[in-house]
Amino acid sequence: MFHKEGSKIIFITLLLVVGVIFATDFIAIPWLKTVLILIAIVFLVLVLQFFRNPKREIDNSDNHVLAPVDGKVVVIEEVYEPEYFKDKRLMVSIFMSPINVHVTRYALNGVVKYSKYHPGKYLVAWHPKASEENERTTVVIDNRIYGEVMYRQIAGALARRIVNYAEEGMRVIQGKDAGFIKFGSRVDMYFPLGTPIDVVLGQKAIGGKTVITKK
Template identity: 65%
Template sequence: MIRFHKEGYKIIVITFIIVIAAILLAEKFIDIIWITKSIQILALAFLIIVLQFFRNPKRLTELNETTIVAPVDGKVVVIEEVEEPEYFKDKRLQVSIFMSPINVHVTRYAMSGKIKYSKYHPGKYLVAWHPKASTDNERTTIVIHNDNFGDVLYRQIAGALAKRIVNYAIEGEDVVQGTDAGFIKFGSRVDLYFPLGTKLNVSLGDKVKGGTQVIAEK
């Protein structure tokens, strides 16, 4: 059974109404068959695109305090040591996962622990792979702490198409690895910042699966 994320319910209902209206109106007011059928096919295709974007497949996370799972589906586009300027203000190991519009866009908690920091930043909508997207784009920054990894930061970053980031992380809250942490609408990326020396299980170009695939371990 296909499941849809709650952030998409309103958009799905509105899209469904618009599509049905377009199909019926085309049938009633357009006499040229090929134009009628083209409009109806395009309307149905649009509905399918919206449905697939908001799909929320069930993922069974094997809980493990010594591993970090991918928070989203996508492609690993950055692995490097960088200066993290907002929270740590020192060097960290950054791993960035880019999500295309066809990926599942649910954000899941990469590890269990306590939320130490959660902040929203308004910003630009540069393409998600732009070098300055991490600091200039609309984004949220969340830090989770557990005894094995210490503090791990992840950042939801809006892209050229993403116009809304949904973040469920609340400071002081205990969260469980693999559970729903939010949603990014219409394509973007997530950056993670690990302590230096963290063992990674992914390489540049790897495609990862959110909530189940281990990307780092202690």
């Protein structure tokens, strides 16, 4: 199953691969013909794996917050959040490599209170200033147990487009499709200070499955 955001790129890639295969009929050197076909097929496989969207059974509950994306937990620390809360928050960051699933899922149930896109730079996603200077979207969801929880999709050095489906006033469901980040990036989550965190640095997170915090 593939994400709808990849349909155009997948279609173009298929056309290119077919074109390369037909073009090799005019190449007389057998090894060169084989190499070009293999390169085209590998490229197609890479594109397909990048836009994969695996179906997952979600344990929907207001008693926990789930990871919004697949990736590696790279930051758990107190930070000042200047855009919406304007106070100190506990931030959990998940870094996505190009081989991870890049679907963003809603981490919790609730109502979208805030959703804003910010143009910006394309620093490497793990750069300390990436969350403030890179292209990003900020979304705040109001949940009946956790109150307002923020997540921020952040573009990386390769990511050139962030897709965000959250709109203010929407009621969203935990684990459902919230957007997509094309070609690598990270997602930051912001919780009230003192929130118990159930992941550790370096842990592999699975979007819609890994519990970030629970009550």
